[in-house]
Amino acid sequence: MTDSKKKRISLVLGSGGARGLAHIGVIRVLESEGWQISTIAGSSIGALIGGFYAAGKLDDYAEWVLDLTELNVLRYLDIAWGGAGMLKGEMLMQTLKKFVGNHRIEDLPIPLTIVATDVLRRKEVWLSQGDLFDAIRASIAVPTVFTPHLVGGRPLLDGGILNPVPIAPTLQDPTEAIFAVSLAGVAKKLGGGNRHGNDAKPIEKPRHRYRKRIDEFIDQLQERLGFGDDGEDAGPQLSLSDTALLSL
Template sequence: MSKQVALVLGSGGARGYAHIGVIEELEARGYEITCIAGCSMGSVIGGIYAAGKLREYREWVESLDYLDVLRLLDVSFRLGAIRGERVFGKIHEILGEVNIEDLSIPYTAVATDLTNQQEIWFQEGCLHQAMRASAAIPSLFTPVMQGSRMLVDGGLLNPLPI
């Protein structure tokens, strides 16, 4: 019998990169991750893992130098300091076109709808868009508009989406 775990990854900004080490350690100890949920950086790392691209993502992040990071910052003066198109464009390039329902394990990304002040749970649809909405830290990243909804970081209402 294998050891199984459902993984919930929370917010934390750049500290969220520690989630990569957690996943690697769980796997090294023989755990099978059967489902994953996350908000903010946890949704990004969790989604990349669920898509089977964690190694490629880690290699890309580790290859970045200071100037590379600066080049990823696409400054905006509208609803957030950074548009996020460059960094999430690279993530999209790594992932390709992937829908949540096509992942090998169940995945949930949690965002906050500022308009209606409620949590939005993405369990189907475009993985890239769900991660982008869940990680849109208010005032830092521009929000994701979805119809009448203004979606931002899921950690705003639920920093650990259980």
């Protein structure tokens, strides 16, 4: 099928940690089926995969990942002593940079929007201009794992915190369809309970619990970065597993 006959689509790649490697398979299937990926939006690992694809270097990234060993992984874990995250991410990003060099997002052959989270304003940020790896570094900054990354003077974190599947940036794209890839899996059905509801107790909706936990985490992070009121109680502490849950 020639490029003129291919159907143009917008591709949305969601967050999901190591599961994000599934994005590579999705892209290859779409291409084999004759779809032309004309625009991309991504959060977290979706931003990384989308960035490599837009720069034409996805195959290099996939080959590098397949060759990784446990020892190789340990070499990339540069510890951030006393910071807002365990890892700086500098060694990892330097390694990734060598595959594609220095690129500005607006100069990529495929329009790309990378989504990150603004720590101070508690809002998602759409990055469609500026340094590609600055944007990727910000969007993969998993809370308490990687340190926040400054972009335009703003400390930014993992885009998956507030928008794990960023469809909104693609809604105005001049394409024929939007393909959105979520790595969250299928929700389990809630079981048990009294059928007649005699002993039923109010259950907090998952969305509300999720939002509350995000707010609590950002409160704590602002305190650690010096943006909060030191005189106030920092609130309940989140474990690494808690914050990993927020970003995946």
